[in-house]
Amino acid sequence: MTVEYRRILLDGAVTRVVRDGEELVAADGRRVGVEDAVHLPPVEPSKIIAVHLNHRSRVEEFQTSLPPAPTYFHKPTSALNAHGGAIVRPEGCKYLNYEGEIAIVIGRTARNIAPSEAGDHIAGYTVANDYGLHDFRDTDAGSMLRVKGSDTLCPLGPGLVTGWDFRGKYLRTYVNGEVVQDGSTDEMQWDMHYLVADIARTITLNPGDVLLSGTPANSRPVSPGDVVEVEAEGLGRLRNHIVTGPVPVRSDCGAQPTESEEVVSTAFGGDWEFRGVRAPRR
Incomplete structure (x- = not known):
């Protein structure tokens, strides 16, 4: 139940x-x-960890292959947002992409557990949108810090659902009512239990911590005024709207937003980031 x-x-x-x-x-x-x-966000995590490539449709879109094991990045908790909240695209930025995902919420402290034990450490699941501000990819692609960690870019909700079986569930994203992503948990290379056990090998997961499990194909930029919804079967529908930040990103320090071939190609589903010897990243 x-x-x-x-x-x-x-x-x-x-x-x-x-x-x-x-x-x-x-x-x-x-x-x-x-x-x-x-x-409000349905949980209060001490950390938010996200997997890079996991859905086969996303791998095929980028014309690449999966690594032998999952790779991850970290989103700061200051990026948290909630159902109904505004997603801020800073003034001067163009490439804010949606990524509909399912979030795993930890219920019991997990450390050095087997995948077969992970389910006992999961409180439940919620819907997430792992927004990416690709204007900063040229400088932050390694850490994804500003790309994925800028303020408001991690909405979760509407609620935390317990007793939910992640197998065989659809995952869809809508922009202004139109379906733009249509995937399934069955296309994930590594399931929820595997991801929890993998991270918990070296990082203690505390109650409330969140793991984002990956997005299907067709992440694309959205603009101020757009309404973006992510729906996961049995978990509900997370709704947010895009707004422009009131001031530009400061120009008197730090790297500035860029519009390189890599930025544009990644934002629109190209394969630039997987050419040569670069490791896959989303």
Whole structure:
């Protein structure tokens, strides 16, 4: 049996609620309509770890092959956002891409566990959109820090669903109501249990920590005014809208947004980043 928990602002206080049809119910009995609630990220992670290539359709799109084992990058918790939140594309940037994903949420401390044990350490799952600001790929491709870690670029939600079986579930992304990504968990090379066990070999995963499990093909740029939704079967539909940041990225320090062949090719699904001896990265 699945149960969906959400975190919302209820009368000004952060409140954990349970979904009951089209209402969210607090422990004290207060109710609020699903569409009326002010949502918060459904969990408070100490870290957010994301896998690079994992879906076969994405591998085929880039005309590459998977490495023998998964590779990862880290998104700072300051990138967290929620269902209904605004995704900020900084002034002067052009290549903000959606990436619909499923997020694994840790429920029990995990360290040095086998894949067969990982399910016992997972609290549940939620929907994620692993946005990428590819304007900074030329300088941050190795770490993905600004590409994937800029403020607002990690919305999660609407809720945390327990008792959900990840096998054979569809994963779709919509832009302004049109399907732009259409994948399945069955096309993942490494499943949820494998990813948790792999990371936990050397990194302790604490309750609330989040692992992003990869995106299918057709990640593309979106623009201010666009509404982007990610839907995972049985987990709900995460909705966000794109806005322009109020000020440009400062030009008096640091690398500036670029529009190289690599940036443009990656943003539009080309194979530039996989030419030569470069290791695959998303």
